[in-house]
Structure formats: structure tokens, C-alpha cells
Amino acid sequence: MCLGVPGRIVGIAEEQGLRMGEIDFGGVCRKVCLAYVPEAQVDDYVVVHAGFAISIVDADEAERTLELIGEIEAELGPGEDES
Amino acid sequence: MKFVDEFRDAAAVRALADHIGSIVTRPWTIMEVCGGQTHTIVRCGLDELLPREIALVHGPGCPVCVTPIEMIDMAIEIARRPGVILCSFGDMLRVPGSKGDLFDARAAGADVRIVYSPLDALAVARRETEREVVFFAVGFETTAPTTAMAVHQAARLGMTNFSVISAHVRVPPAIEAILSSPSNRVQGFLAAGHVCTVMGIDEYRPIVERCRVPIVVTGFEPVDLMQGVAMCLAQLEEGRAEVENQYARSVRADGNREARRLIEEVFVPADRRWRGMETLPQSGLALSRRYRDFDAIRRFAIALPDADEPQECRAGEVLRGLIKPPQCPAFGKACTPERPMGAPMVSSEGACAAYFRAGRFGAAEAR
Amino acid sequence: MKRRENHSPLAPACPIPPSKGDVIVIGHGSGGRLTADLVGRVFLPALSNPILDRLGDSAELTVGGSRILFTTDSFVVSPLRFPGGDIGSLAVHGTINDLAVAGGRPIAISASFILEEGFPIEEARRIAESMRAAADSAAVAVVAADTKVVERGKADGIFVTTSGIALAPEGLELGPERIRKGDAVLVSGPVGDHGIAVMSAREELEFETALTSDSAPLNGLVAAMLECGGRAIRCMRDPTRGGAATVLNELAKAGGVEIVVEESAVPVRDEVRAACEILGLDPLYVACEGRLVAIVEELEAEKVLAAMRAHSMGAMAARIGTVAGSGVGRVVLKTPFGTSRLLDVLPGAQLPRIC
Numbered sequence: 112m113c114l115g116v117p118g119r120i121v122g123i124a125e126e127q128g129l130r131m132g133e134i135d136f137g138g139v140c141r142k143v144c145l146a147y148v149p150e151a152q153v154d155d156y157v158v159v160h161a162g163f164a165i166s167i168v169d170a171d172e173a174e175r176t177l178e179l180i181g182e183i184e185a186e187l188g189p190g191e192d193e194s
Numbered sequence: 195m196k197f198v199d200e201f202r203d204a205a206a207v208r209a210l211a212d213h214i215g216s217i218v219t220r221p222w223t224i225m226e227v228c229g230g231q232t233h234t235i236v237r238c239g240l241d242e243l244l245p246r247e248i249a250l251v252h253g254p255g256c257p258v259c260v261t262p263i264e265m266i267d268m269a270i271e272i273a274r275r276p277g278v279i280l281c282s283f284g285d286m287l288r289v290p291g292s293k294g295d296l297f298d299a300r301a302a303g304a305d306v307r308i309v310y311s312p313l314d315a316l317a318v319a320r321r322e323t324e325r326e327v328v329f330f331a332v333g334f335e336t337t338a339p340t341t342a343m344a345v346h347q348a349a350r351l352g353m354t355n356f357s358v359i360s361a362h363v364r365v366p367p368a369i370e371a372i373l374s375s376p377s378n379r380v381q382g383f384l385a386a387g388h389v390c391t392v393m394g395i396d397e398y399r400p401i402v403e404r405c406r407v408p409i410v411v412t413g414f415e416p417v418d419l420m421q422g423v424a425m426c427l428a429q430l431e432e433g434r435a436e437v438e439n440q441y442a443r444s445v446r447a448d449g450n451r452e453a454r455r456l457i458e459e460v461f462v463p464a465d466r467r468w469r470g471m472e473t474l475p476q477s478g479l480a481l482s483r484r485y486r487d488f489d490a491i492r493r494f495a496i497a498l499p500d501a502d503e504p505q506e507c508r509a510g511e512v513l514r515g516l517i518k519p520p521q522c523p524a525f526g527k528a529c530t531p532e533r534p535m536g537a538p539m540v541s542s543e544g545a546c547a548a549y550f551r552a553g554r555f556g557a558a559e560a561r
Numbered sequence: 562m563k564r565r566e567n568h569s570p571l572a573p574a575c576p577i578p579p580s581k582g583d584v585i586v587i588g589h590g591s592g593g594r595l596t597a598d599l600v601g602r603v604f605l606p607a608l609s610n611p612i613l614d615r616l617g618d619s620a621e622l623t624v625g626g627s628r629i630l631f632t633t634d635s636f637v638v639s640p641l642r643f644p645g646g647d648i649g650s651l652a653v654h655g656t657i658n659d660l661a662v663a664g665g666r667p668i669a670i671s672a673s674f675i676l677e678e679g680f681p682i683e684e685a686r687r688i689a690e691s692m693r694a695a696a697d698s699a700a701v702a703v704v705a706a707d708t709k710v711v712e713r714g715k716a717d718g719i720f721v722t723t724s725g726i727a728l729a730p731e732g733l734e735l736g737p738e739r740i741r742k743g744d745a746v747l748v749s750g751p752v753g754d755h756g757i758a759v760m761s762a763r764e765e766l767e768f769e770t771a772l773t774s775d776s777a778p779l780n781g782l783v784a785a786m787l788e789c790g791g792r793a794i795r796c797m798r799d800p801t802r803g804g805a806a807t808v809l810n811e812l813a814k815a816g817g818v819e820i821v822v823e824e825s826a827v828p829v830r831d832e833v834r835a836a837c838e839i840l841g842l843d844p845l846y847v848a849c850e851g852r853l854v855a856i857v858e859e860l861e862a863e864k865v866l867a868a869m870r871a872h873s874m875g876a877m878a879a880r881i882g883t884v885a886g887s888g889v890g891r892v893v894l895k896t897p898f899g900t901s902r903l904l905d906v907l908p909g910a911q912l913p914r915i916c
Contacts, residue, residue, distance in 0.1 A: 137196070137832070144343065146343060158388070160337065162340065165444075166445070170443075180210065258914075301587055310767075314767070
């Protein structure tokens with residue numbers, strides 16, 4: 112469910128006892144609670160849902176996923192041109 | 195946007211569609227559980243790219259749609275109490291209760307505000323110390339930890355003017371209910387990637403072992419969904435039944451431990467009636483004893499009679515993937531986004547609204 | 562008479578039809594179906610005359626030998642100030658643009674102000690100065706004005722109403738009935754800037770962006786387009802609340818045509834895309850205030866597009882679609898994946914979602 116959007120941590124500060132991050136979503140910034148990703152650091156990408164980071168994006172896994180798909184694209188050979 | 199655009203690549207989507215077409219040998223019915231996934235599928239027309247053999251059906255993964263009508267009535271009742279500020283996610287505001295929705299309550303003078311996060315509701319409570327702030331907590335296990343933190347903070351800060359209506363629900367009981375129904379046609383599942391980001395994937399193993407259905411934890415972008423279908427199909431064609439993780443860039447096997455810990459501290463599982471379905475045991479989350487002071491229903495001493503759905507509304511069958519929206523006789527006629535009869539027509543993640551807005555009315559849609 | 566809206570992008574809009582009763586609900590101000598209902602059942606019958614009955618964005622009158630366009634609009638936006646403008650500049654641009662998209666050359670506007678007791682005078686001054694600057698940039702003057710004051714609580718700070726007159730284009734009557742199969746659909750710039758800019762100024766959503774509203778006068782751009790394309794320009798509309806999708810539907814229905822839009826061709830700024838992602842909104846339904854959609858004869862489309870891009874208000878103009886055929890009155894969106902879906906009107910305001 113759950114709209115979750117990845118964004119980059121550009122700053123970290125504490126507010127009311129909670130670890131909060133300034134997250135850049137690509138031209139739009141928002142404060143997000145980092146309490147559930149205590150290991151997250153500036154420049155990490157996190158998945159944000161309802162104002163909270165719920166995971167740190169694993170760039171290696173993302174790469175691996177895209178590589179797998181790249182292999183499928185290669186297997187299928189040169190496709191038809193864009194219509 | 196990084197980690198988004200790459201997973202919307204059209205060439206990759208087409209390649210995956212071709213690949214799926216090349217490995218399928220017979221008809222299969224796959225259900226995607228999450229409303230956000232339904233939204234992407236309908237927006238991008240992904241099901242049109244799949245071979246005819248694959249029927250993608252939509253599950254009850256729209257927490258807005260399945261929130262029991264009684265809870266909406268309670269939220270409206272609380273919002274109408276003098277001095278109350280009711281904070282809610284935007285998409286809940288138009289879901290009809292038995293006599294109108296939260297928008298109507300607002301029109302009649304209630305202070306109803308849209309928030310993006312439970313922490314925003316908490317901030318309102320900190321600012322408006324003379325008012326009672328109530329947060330309508332809707333959502334699956336993805337959202338539960340966000341509510342949990344707001345309640346935990348309120349307790350820590352000694353706040354006395356904040357409470358929540360906990361309408362959170364859990365996914366696994368819904369999957370079990372679908373699988374145990376005698377009319378079930380679903381043979382494989384695409385599980386909700388953000389729910390699993392929080393809960394991990396282990397709770398699906400017993401379901402897979404008992405029911406012998408493949409479950410692929412899947413993300414929300416077009417590439418994710420196509421890859422999830424490809425992985426599920428491979429299992430079905432090969433006669434396997436396992437839990438697989440397509441969304442590994444966000445989902446770890448044990449999920450988010452800190453979030454799960456706080457869910458367990460703030461909430462307890464409770465039986466919950468799902469709108470359009472029956473009561474599913476242990477499928478809801480209620481506030482635990484330790485945090486019961488933050489339970490709005492308790493604080494406002496609300497008790498309302500059970501509410502009934504209009505007879506014509508077949509939301510339950512849609513939510514269970516038994517019919518597609520165009521097969522409901524009310525779809526597009528008595529029931530439209532402007533005059534919704536049931537919740538899947540109101541929330542834009544609801545299958546009925548998604549189909550209506552995408553213009554899918556025909557018999558072809560009902561396959 | 563226009564089916565215009567209260568300009569707050571997030572103001573809740575009740576979609577339930579007036580079978581509810583005999584009082585105005587907030588949804589009557591959404592610009593959607595409820596508003597049309599109110600206009601059709603109450604105001605139109607009472608005020609009916611051949612000009613009003615056409616329900617155009619502006620009225621066309623013949624005075625002596627000249628054709629004059631005349632329009633009016635009220636502005637009740639909240640918050641009063643947002644990145645890139647305020648209720649004053651919005652009010653001036655809004656009326657100028659209604660005249661401009663009918664091909665009119667604006668001559669003069671009037672402004673009336675309803676001020677709430679307790680409203681800071683400095684704010685009122687700032688708004689007036691903002692209107693002056695907006696009018697100047699459109700080479701138009703506010704030639705008549707009025708102020709009234711109401712008791713505390715009876716107005717949201719300040720309400721502004723502007724009316725305007727323009728000279729209709731010589732020998733040319735723009736309108737959706739002129740749309741033909743094969744015509745090109747052009748937009749003058751990226752969509753959704755205004756809606757997101759206003760949302761960023763609202764406390765409850767709290768996000769930061771350097772994005773500003775696109776609120777701007779379009780009469781200069783329109784003049785350049787008409788000079789270049791003339792009769793080849795079938796009609797134009799300016800999307801406001803409800804966004805580009807809503808005006809495309811208006812044009813499709815009024816013209817009785819099917820419009821096909823290429824999703825990947827619609828210009829959207831990165832910041833708008835990002836904000837829409839986190840809030841769960843579709844940029845095609847997010848408000849604009851300084852953009853126009855134009856339907857242009859295919860043969861002249863490239864020329865008109867070049868003229869738009871040469872003008873400061875049209876630097877990012879793009880062709881986004883084609884009129885595919887007649888009969889149906891709908892808008893179809895082609896996705897980057899080769900699939901299509903209907904781009905329908907929303908019943909009420911688009912709401913941020915959690916799912």
C-alpha cells in the first residue's frame with residue numbers, strides 16, 4: 112500500500128528527541144523522521160512513507176535488479192523500433 | 195528521480211512483457227495485493243501488455259477501501275464533538291460512512307484537516323493546546339509504525355490532548371481469507387513491497403507452505419510489477435511455491451526491526467471487520483493496554499450501532515478478486531466516483547475508481 | 562458566465578450532488594460538476610440571455626462596429642501570498658488570461674475589494690502594489706475600483722473581484738466548434754507549477770521548494786501566436802484549478818472530438834514531478850495560472866510552436882497531442898508503454914493519498 116518514495120538525505124538534526132532528516136526528492140525537500148533507520152547517513156537514499164523513512168535503499172540490490180532485466184532485454188535480441 | 199526513473203523504463207517493461215509471453219504455457223490467475231500496485235497497473239495499462247493467459251486480479255490492499263464503515267461513522271461522530279480537530283490522510287475524506295463522509299462533517303462545521311503524516315497531527319496538538327486532536331489512523335503495516343511513533347512521542351512528552359482512532363489492518367490474514375475461500379481462483383500473489391519493508395517476508399512462509407502458492411514480494415513501479423509477474427509466473431510454470439523478493443532494494447528478510455518493535459509495543463492484534471468482507475480474526479491493530487489512554491474511541495466513549503452497506507454494492511467480491519469492477523451491475527451506473535456506493539469507488543487506489551477513471555467499462559475488462 | 566472555482570488547490574470539494582439539500586456546499590465552488598449544476602439550475606435561468614447562455618469564458622458584445630469581449634472573476638485564494646504571487650497578481654492575470662485565450666487584446670480591467678475587519682492595512686497595500694505590477698506587465702490599467710469592509714469573520718482576509726474588457730480579434734472567432742480531426746494540441750509551458758507552489762505555502766503539507774507559481778499574463782503570447790498563425794488557431798483555454806486534464810476535457814466535449822495526449826510529451830518540471838510523487842498527485846490535474854492550451858491546424862502547428870517558444874511566456878511550449886477524431890468528446894492518454902487510458906475529469910479536488 113503505501114505510497115513510498117525514495118529521496119536523498121541532505122541533512123540530519125534532532126527535534127523533540129527524534130532523529131529527523133532533510134530529504135531531497137529531486138527539487139522538493141521535506142523533513143522526514145529517521146527513527147526507523149538509525150544507521151542512515153547523509154547522502155543515503157531512503158524510502159519515505161507518511162513522513163517516515165522505512166528503509167535505506169540498497170543501491171547494490173537496485174543495480175542487481177536492473178542488471179537481471181538487462182539480461183532479459185539482451186536475450187530477446189534487438190527489439191522493434193519505437194512506434 | 196533516482197531509484198524511480200530507472201524502474202519506469204519503457205524498453206525494460208516491454209522486454210519483460212515479451213519474456214512473460216515467451217514462458218507462459220497455460221492460464222494463470224495472479225493477484226496483486228496492494229492498492230498502490232493496482233494504481234500503477236491501471237495507470238500504465240500493464241495488464242494490457244500481458245499475454246491473455248495471465249489474469250491479474252486486484253486484492254483488498256487498499257486500507258482506505260477496507261476501513262469498516264463503523265469506524266468512519268465513529269470518526270465523523272468524534273469530529274463533530276466541540277473542540278475536536280480531526281486529522282486524516284486526504285483519501286479518507288470522501289469515503290462514505292452510513293450517513294455521509296468526513297467532507298460532509300466539515301461542511302457542517304467540524305474541524306477536519308488533511309495531514310501527510312501522523313507527526314503532522316502531533317504537531318497540531320502541540321500548537322493547539324486547548325483543543326483535542328484526534329488522528330484517524332488508517333493503513334496497513336507500512337503506516338502502523340508511523341502512528342506508533344506519534345503515540346509513543348505523545349506519551350513521552352506527556353501530552354494529554356492527542357489520541358488516535360486505530361483503523362490499521364494486517365495483510366497476512368487477508369491473504370489467508372482469500373486462499374481459504376471455496377471460490378478462490380488466485381494461484382499466485384504479488385505481495386506488497388512497502389508492507390514487507392516493515393514486516394519482512396518470513397510471515398509469508400507458513401502461508402506458502404500450507405497453501406502451496408507462490409508469493410513474490412514486489413515493488414510499485416512498472417518495471418517492478420512486470421518483474422514480479424515474471425517471477426511468479428516462472429514459479430507457477432515450474433511447479434514451485436516459494437517466497438521470493440523482487441523488491442530487494444527496499445525489503446530485507448527480517449524487515450525493519452525497529453519499526454516492528456514499536457508496532458508490538460504500541461499495538462495488539464484484534465479481530466476486525468473489513469468493509470465488504472467478513473470479520474477476519476487478528477487482522478486489525480488496536481492500541482495496547484499500555485497506550486490505551488491514547489485510544490480516541492475509549493476517550494470519547496463512542497459506541498455506534500453496526501452499519502449496513504447498500505445491497506447493490508459488491509465491493510467485497512471486487513476486493514477478493516472474484517469479480518472485476520465492470521462485472522458489478524452498479525459499476526458506472528448507480529455507483530460512480532461522484533456518487534460512490536462502496537469504498538473501492540472512492541479511493542483512487544480502489545479498483546473500481548481506478549477502472550472507472552481509466553475508462554475500462556467493457557466486457558473485455560472482465561476476463 | 563464561467564464555471565469558475567475558488568482557487569485554493571487543496572480546498573476540499575464535496576463531490577456528492579445537491580440531492581443533499583438546499584444549501585450551498587463547498588463543492589459548489591470546485592469548478593466541477595456541482596458548480597455546473599448550480600449555474601445551470603439557479604443563475605442561468607434567472608439571468609438568461611443569448612450571450613450569457615453560451616457560457617463562454619468571456620462574453621462577446623458588439624458595440625458600434627467593434628466586437629468587445631467582457632469577463633469577470635472572483636478570487637478567494639488561501640493562502641493570500643505564495644511563492645511567485647499573491648491574490649492580487651492572481652486576480653489581474655486571471656481576468657487578462659480569460660480575455661486573452663478568446664483572442665482578445667485587453668483594454669482595461671476593474672477591481673473590487675471586500676476587506677475583512679482586522680485585516681492588516683500593510684497587506685492590503687502590498688496586494689494593491691502587486692496588482693499594479695501585474696497590470697503593468699500586461700500593458701493594461703485598472704481603470705475602476707471599489708472597496709468595501711465587512712465585519713470580522715465575514716471574509717477570509719480579503720476577496721478580490723476583477724472584470725475586464727478586450728477587443729476581439731479582427732475577423733476571427735475562436736471556439737471549440739472549429740476544432741477538426743488532425744489538429745495539433747499545444748501547451749505553452751510546464752504544468753502544475755501554481756498548484757504545487759501554493760501547496761508548499763500551506764502549513765499542513767510542509768515541503769520546501771524553489772518552485773514558484775506560473776501565474777502570469779498571457780496576452781503578449783497570444784498576440785504573437787495570432788500574428789503568426791491567425792485562423793489556424795482554432796481555440797485556446799487557460800487551465801486553472803483542475804489542471805490541464807480538465808480544460809482538455811472541456812475542449813473535447815465542447816468540440817465533440819477525441820483528443821489523444823502523449824503522456825511523455827507533457828512538460829512537467831522536476832520539482833512538480835517530485836512533489837506530486839510524494840503527495841500522490843497527478844500533475845495533469847494540478848492547477849496552473851499562466852499557461853494556455855491551444856488547438857491549432859496541423860499544417861501551421863510547427864510555426865505556431867516556434868512563435869510560442871520565441872516568446873518569454875512560451876519558452877517551454879510543446880506539442881502534447883492530436884485531435885484523433887470526432888463524435889466521442891473525451892481525452893485519451895497514451896502512456897510511454899504503448900498502452901492507453903481515459904483521462905477523465907475528476908468529480909472534485911484531487912486529494913493527497915496514503916496508499
